[in-house]
Amino acid sequence: MIKIISALLITATVMFAHSEEHAHWDYATHGPADWGHFSATCEKGKSQSPINIRTVDTVNLNSSHILKLDEDRHTVAEVIDNGHSIKITPKKGGKIVLNGVVFKLLQFHFHGNSENTVNGVHFDLEMHMVHQNADGTLAVVAVVYNEGKNNPALDNILGGIGKTIRIDPADLLPADTNKYYHWVGSLTTPPCSEHVEWYLLKEPQSASKEQIAAFRKYYDHNFRPTQPLNNRKVEAR
Numbered sequence: 001m002i003k004i005i006s007a008l009l010i011t012a013t014v015m016f017a018h019s020e021e022h023a024h025w026d027y028a029t030h031g032p033a034d035w036g037h038f039s040a041t042c043e044k045g046k047s048q049s050p051i052n053i054r055t056v057d058t059v060n061l062n063s064s065h066i067l068k069l070d071e072d073r074h075t076v077a078e079v080i081d082n083g084h085s086i087k088i089t090p091k092k093g094g095k096i097v098l099n100g101v102v103f104k105l106l107q108f109h110f111h112g113n114s115e116n117t118v119n120g121v122h123f124d125l126e127m128h129m130v131h132q133n134a135d136g137t138l139a140v141v142a143v144v145y146n147e148g149k150n151n152p153a154l155d156n157i158l159g160g161i162g163k164t165i166r167i168d169p170a171d172l173l174p175a176d177t178n179k180y181y182h183w184v185g186s187l188t189t190p191p192c193s194e195h196v197e198w199y200l201l202k203e204p205q206s207a208s209k210e211q212i213a214a215f216r217k218y219y220d221h222n223f224r225p226t227q228p229l230n231n232r233k234v235e236a237r
């Protein structure tokens with residue numbers, strides 16, 4: 001009898017776990033406050049992203065954290081609406097080098113408004129270029145956008161949703177890539193895994209009012225609120 005009951009309990013537990021998995025995280029019904037149901041790290045992690053960068057609290061960049069960008073590749077890329085963002089997957093991505101270690105570009109995607117804030121202020125959009133090294137460690141290069149003139153590289157993406165486009169990821173970077181913030185954080189979506197190297201390029205890019213509106217037709221608030229910094233330091237260069 002006990003065996004049967006315990007077998008039933010196990011079955012019930014497994015079924016419950018499965019129904020939880022089948023509920024999808026989002027930014028509304030199953031929004032950021034509920035993401036602990038999808039991954040405990042989202043709720044309990046102490047080095048979560050995004051963050052608010054208080055510029056007065058930043059420290060000088062440790063030279064071992066210098067970011068070397070090498071994204072200039074002419075490639076084809078798939079542009080999809082994956083239900084959480086507009087995601088671009090280049091066939092032949094570029095790379096970044098951190099302290100001699102190569103991280104390859106896997107994909108990039110957009111959030112609106114920005115996820116990270118500077119002195120409490122959001123930007124209109126934020127792009128995350130997600131890179132990975134041979135050990136599986138992730139490094140994200142973030143580019144922020146404010147409303148201004150039309151951005152041709154964004155037109156290419158916004159006009160290519162659901163298609164394969166020709167792209168050079170370097171076209172999405174600001175002219176000055178030598179000024180940035182660095183910290184260690186997490187993925188900003190479940191499973192919110194930590195030990196992610198973050199670089200936010202300081203020079204904002206522009207996107208026209210129409211381009212921002214075109215993105216908002218897909219996602220008008222796919223950004224997680226900023227998370228406690230706890231004992232982390234943000235480095236600046």
Ligand SMILES: [Zn+2]
Nearest residue numbers: 109111128188
């Ligand atoms: Zn992101």
